[in-house]
Amino acid sequence: MRIRRFKTLFYPAALALAIVCVAQEGDWRTAPEYPGVDWHGIKGAHKDAAMKFIRTEKCTCGCNMAIAECRMKDPGCSYSRKEASIAMKDFGDGKGVEEVKADVKKAAGEPPPVLEDPVKISTAGDPSKGPDNARVTIVEFSDFQCPFCSKAVAEANNVVKAFPKDVRLVFKQFPLDFHEQAEFAAEAALAAQAQGKFWEMHDKMYAGFPDLRTNTILRYAKEIGLDLNRFTSEVGSHKYRTRVMAEEKEGENAGVGGTPTFFLNGRKYNGIFDLAAVSPLIRKELK
DSSP states (O other): OOOOOOOOOTTTHHOOOOOOOOTTOOTTTOOOOTOOOOOOTTHHHHHHHHHHHHHHHOOOTTSHHHHHHHHHHHTTTHHHHHHHHHHHHHHHHOOHHHHHHHHHHHTTTTOOEEEEEOOOOOOOOOOESSSOOOSSEEEEEEEEEHHHHHHHEEEEEHHHHHHHTTTTEEEEOOOOOOTHHHHHHHHHHHHTTTTTHHHHHHHHHTTTTOOOOOHHHHHHHTTTTHHHHHHHHHHHTTTHHHHHHHHHHHHHHHHHHHHSSSEETTTTEEESSSSHHHHHHHHHHHH
């Protein structure tokens, strides 16, 4: 079961410590996380074994890189994403290296499709960009403390701008357990939404990534014109905790295994998310 950590504005000592990941292309041997790889449910010796495995085993896509290296340098590779997910699950279940190798080998040559079968995802009440009657709805499950989510903001905006009448972007909360401030940021974003300022807070937090300290969030709230008394009261009382947990659960049920994860009209997208890659899929949907 996922262990959720909720911080409040009334625990400044805990919130002041920003534990951030700075995984960047080139440091894949020591990166604490990788694009699209979710570590929840695995820790200690099992996590260490999984890390060692994906850093040493080759990806089967033919790139001649380790799985972790492929995830970092080619995040659109569906092979390394699938193989990393298998490793996470297997080691989390207590399997040994040889068993994991066998499972990865069995799955080799069978990458997930670019778009998986559609699943039902509720969007009622969620923040969105684009017309409500858009023919294509893109749902993004994201984490405000994830470096890959931060980089995806510009690409998501480019897609919406390229299809102003036909694409609607919906944001869903999916804070990862190993990001200490992600839960707090998710609740802060929803508190801002309650005052009609979600996207303003969204843009501030991602533009200032990775600084999600309490004082920084309070400054953003003031800058975007929120009622600070209401904002601090709602975040401090965890008014939106249940909603965050519900969106996490919905994401897990839909197959979200890392952030950011995108769905096009309910179909999970496996690939690098940018305008060049997504545009053909949107045009196909429009036809």
